């Protein structure tokens with residue numbers, strides 16, 4: 001099941017659960033909170049299991065965070081590439097409730113040699129990539145230990161105040177704020193602490209990019225979401241009456257950083273003007289923005305652009321970096337609209 005929502009309908013900070021995109025690599029597993037167990041294993045002093053009641057008895061935390069699929073926007077890439085052909089709607093923003101993974105790891109006693117934490121889901125299936133297929137595997141992704149110990153990384157059991165829906169990982173999922181969605185493992189049943197980097201399928205074959213290291217391209221797992229502004233309205237192809245006022249709207253986000261500013265260009269990138277941020281930007285979540293645009297009085301095509309800068313000074317790129325394979329689509333993509341003579 002892969003579902004997205006029309007990005008042009010973004011109109012509020014929190015995405016209602018029925019509109020929140022779904023990305024499943026394997027058939028959705030049947031899960032019950034009453035029989036759910038989380039196994040904590042590997043490089044820990046006290047391996048063991050945690051049940052749902054015991055998890056809910058631990059101090060909980062609320063975190064507002066978006067999840068964006070690393071392939072969000074892929075259908076806008078030219079030339080076309082393989083993979084789920086997402087539009088712009090494989091992203092959503094929610095409030096999550098859960099127990100910091102750190103608390104559970106600390107109770108288990110992480111051993112000094114620990115390097116990574118593998119998170120494994122209950123879902124499994126055969127991956128079809130030939131000829132190197134590993135057969136039937138579980139969905140699993142790892143985090144470097146320092147990331148796993150960030151206090152906002154949760155074993156989440158509520159989304160927007162309600163128990164997780166089955167498609168979003170009921171009863172418990174990982175939530176890794178600021179990282180692409182592949183890190184937020186759903187239907188979480190196993191936490192394995194390892195003494196070396198995990199080389200699983202979704203860490204090597206899938207969800208990777210090239211990093212140039214002294215001239216040597218090295219495959220590295222995807223992680224943090226980079227800065228990005230996306231235009232929700234007007235939508236591409238819209239016809240707008242000349243001379244009128246038009247509000248350009250959208251959302252911007254920047255992984256573990258807060259958005260600092262959003263600029264808009266209505267002439268294909270020559271002149272940029274500041275958009276108004278709606279609300280206080282914060283790490284992990286998006287910030288909605290708007291820009292009051294007076295439409296040109298003459299009909300013709302217009303290319304609308306939005307570009308965000310984060311609080312660490314990183315600016316959204318204008319061009320696509322091919323080292324990102326079919327992922328991490330955050331370069332500025334024009335929204336082409338048509339200004340037409342008023343009715």
Ligand SMILES: Nc1nc2c(c(=O)[nH]1)N[C@H]1C(S)=C(S)[C@@H](COP(=O)(O)O)O[C@H]1N2
Pocket residue numbers: 020021022023024025026067068069070120121122123139167168169180181182183184185186187188
């Ligand atoms: N167990 C499991 N967890 C998973 C996945 C999966 O297929 N199985 N997909 C990942 C990917 S690629 C994304 S983008 C997010 C999507 O989360 P959502 O379906 O709740 O929006 O879940 C992640 N966690």
Ligand SMILES: [Mo]
Pocket residue numbers: 023068069070071181182
């Ligand atoms: Mo994803």
